[in-house]
Amino acid sequence: MKVVVTGHHGYIGSVLVPMFQEAGHEVLGLDNFLFEGCDFSEGPKTEEIRKDVRDVRASDFEGFDAVIHLAGISNDPLGDLNPGCTHDINSLGSVHVAEMAKRAGVKRFLQSSSCSLYGASMAGDDFINEDGEFNPVTPYGESKVYVEQHLTKMASDEFSPTYLRNSTAYGLSARLRGDLVVNNLVGYAYTTGKVLMKSDGTPWRPLVHIRDISKAFLAAMEADREIVHNEAFNVGSTEENYRIRDVAKIVEDVVTGSTVTLADQAGPDKRNYRVNCDKILRVLPASAPEWTVRRGAGELYEAFKAVDLKVDELESSRYMRIQHVKEQLAVGAINDSLRVLKG
Numbered sequence: 001m002k003v004v005v006t007g008h009h010g011y012i013g014s015v016l017v018p019m020f021q022e023a024g025h026e027v028l029g030l031d032n033f034l035f036e037g038c039d040f041s042e043g044p045k046t047e048e049i050r051k052d053v054r055d056v057r058a059s060d061f062e063g064f065d066a067v068i069h070l071a072g073i074s075n076d077p078l079g080d081l082n083p084g085c086t087h088d089i090n091s092l093g094s095v096h097v098a099e100m101a102k103r104a105g106v107k108r109f110l111q112s113s114s115c116s117l118y119g120a121s122m123a124g125d126d127f128i129n130e131d132g133e134f135n136p137v138t139p140y141g142e143s144k145v146y147v148e149q150h151l152t153k154m155a156s157d158e159f160s161p162t163y164l165r166n167s168t169a170y171g172l173s174a175r176l177r178g179d180l181v182v183n184n185l186v187g188y189a190y191t192t193g194k195v196l197m198k199s200d201g202t203p204w205r206p207l208v209h210i211r212d213i214s215k216a217f218l219a220a221m222e223a224d225r226e227i228v229h230n231e232a233f234n235v236g237s238t239e240e241n242y243r244i245r246d247v248a249k250i251v252e253d254v255v256t257g258s259t260v261t262l263a264d265q266a267g268p269d270k271r272n273y274r275v276n277c278d279k280i281l282r283v284l285p286a287s288a289p290e291w292t293v294r295r296g297a298g299e300l301y302e303a304f305k306a307v308d309l310k311v312d313e314l315e316s317s318r319y320m321r322i323q324h325v326k327e328q329l330a331v332g333a334i335n336d337s338l339r340v341l342k343g
Contacts, residue, residue: 001025001026001065001066001221002025002026002028002063002064002065002066003020003025003026003027003028003064003065003066003067003068003221004027004028004029004030004060004061004064004066004067004068004101004106005017005020005027005028005029005030005067005068005070006029006030006031006053006067006068006069006070006071006097007030007031007069007070007071007072007112008027008029008030008031008046008048008070009029009031009033009035009036009043009048009175010031010035010070010071010074010175011074011169011173011175011176011177011210012070012112012169012173012210012213012214013029013031013070013175014043014044014173014174014175015171015173015174015210015211015213015214016068016070016210016213016214016217016218017029017044017046018044019211019214019215019218020068020214020218021044021046023218023222025221027046027047028046028047028048028049028064029046029047029048029049030048030049030051030053030056030060030071031048031049031050031051031071032050032051032052032053032071032339032340033050033340034324034325034328034334034338034340035175035321035324037318038175038317038318038319038321038324039174039175039176039318040172040173040174040175040176040303040307040319041174042174043174043175044174052093052339052340053071053072053089053093053094053096053097054088054089054092054093054096056096056097056100057100058100058101058103058104059104060100060104061100061101061104061106062104062105063104064101064104064106065106065107065108066106066107066108066109066110066221067097067098067101067106067108067109067110068110068112068217068221069094069097069098069109069110069111069112070112071093071094071097072089072090072093072094072112072143073085073086073089073090073140073143073338074177074321081322081325081326082336082338083139085336085337085338086139086140086143087139087142087143087146088337089338090139090140090143090144090146090147091142091143091146091147094111094143094147095146095147095150095151098111098147098150098151098154098161099154101159102154102158102159105158106159107158107159107160107225108160108162108221108225109151109159109160109161109162110161110162110164110217110220110221111147111148111151111161111162111163111164112164112166112217113144113147113148113163113164113165113166113232114140114141114144114165114166115128115165115166115167115168115206115234115235115236115273115275116136116138116140116141116144116168116271117134117136117141117142117144117145117148117165118132118133118134118135118136118141118273118275119134119135119136119137119138119141119270119271119273120135120137120270120271120272120273125204125274126274127238127241127274127275127276128234128273128274128275128276129234129275129276129278129279130165130231130232130233130234130279132275137270137271138271141271144165148163148232151163152230155229155230160225160228160229160230161229161230162220162228162229162230162231162232162233163231163232163233164213164216164217164220164232164233164235165232165233165234165235165275166208166213166235166236167205167206167207167208167234167235167236167240167275167277168180168181168182168205168206168207168208169207169208169209169210169213170182170183170207170208170209170210170293170296170300171183171209171210171211171291171296171299171300172210172299172300172303173210176319177319177320177321178314178315178319178320179319179320179321179322181205181207181244181247182207182247182251182293182296182297182300183300184196184198185197185247185248185251185297186251186254186255186297186300186301186304187300187304187309187314187319188311188314189251189252189254189255189258189301190255190258190301190304190305190309191304191309191310191311191313191314192311193257193258193259194258194259194260194261195248195251195252195255195258195259195260195261196261196262196263197244197245197248197260197261197262197263198263199244200245200262201243201244201245201248201262202243202244202245202272203243203244203271203272204241204242204243204272204273204274205241205242205243205244205247205271205272205273206234206236206240206241206273206274206275206277207236207240207241207242207247207293208235208236208237208240208289208291209289209290209291209295209296211290211291212235212236212237212287212289212290212291213235215286215287215289215290216233216235216280216284216287218286218287219284219286219287220233220284220287222286223283223284223286227283227284228283228284231283233277233279233280233283233284234275234276234277234279234280235277235280235287236275236277236289237277237281237289238275238276238277238278240289240292240293241274241275242293245260247293248260250293250294250297251297253294254294254297254298254301255297255301325338
């Protein structure tokens with residue numbers, strides 16, 4: 001298939017693109033390259049367009065079979081920095097991408113959604129399936145609800161959206177993020193000897209490796225249309241729901257000489273949810289996850305040892321997304337609407 005991957009230059013895209021290429025698909029990347037230079041290693045090569053998702057036109061998608069929409073403001077702290085801009089990019093921008101793809105005759109549209117739309121779960125400690133109530137507590141989570149609701153109305157015989165509600169991602173990527181919980185805990189454990197928890201550790205969170213996210217997208221795109229048309233899937237494994245304090249203990253076990261420590265500002269986190277991922281395994285058996293948090297922590301630990309990562313590098317704009325955006329704003333490389341003014 002001929003596929004456009006928006007956000008191909010990002011954390012997940014850098015892993016997803018080569019996986020799609022290895023499966024025999026032709027990939028065109030589309031990205032504004034906001035995080036250009038934030039590299040842990042050399043990224044994949046593919047034909048690409050440098051463009052903001054808010055500026056795409058139907059002509060960008062003509063002749064393609066599917067769009068994998070990953071692009072957007074990528075996490076809760078960054079989304080909180082400018083909620084209006086988050087809505088502009090993640091909500092309105094994502095719907096605009098879908099509208100242009102539909103106008104161009106693209107048949108399949110895979111939306112990178114998130115389990116963060118469950119937010120402060122009303123289910124308590126019970127597992128939430130895809131019929132669970134939405135209760136987002138951040139602009140990022142709200143944007144994911146908005147897009148799903150609008151794309152559902154766009155679904156037709158000619159346009160087939162699918163919503164992949166990713167659990168919280170972790171794992172090694174050419175565009176490594178140090179601001180994701182597993183990556184962050186391993187990073188601090190290796191560079192400081194402290195598994196630094198920034199919340200009280202009680203919230204539940206589903207976790208999934210980015211290779212398993214990429215695998216789920218590939219399985220959904222290659223599946224028969226009728227089994228994924230206008231369907232939502234929790235992406236991850238039901239067994240991979242953890243309290244953050246339990247993740248910290250795993251990291252302590254994996255990283256030699258490290259000790260779990262509470263940060264000075266550690267407190268409660270409103271985001272709290274456990275998700276059931278049985279549906280995707282049942283409908284798309286090819287998506288079966290291969291990674292666990294323990295294995296992923298080991299992968300990260302070995303990678304950090306190989307480059308002898310330092311704490312100042314971990315905390316720098318190279319790996320902390322919000323830090324990078326603030327620096328780019330300060331030097332005028334982007335404007336208040338997060339539009340890239342260079343390149």
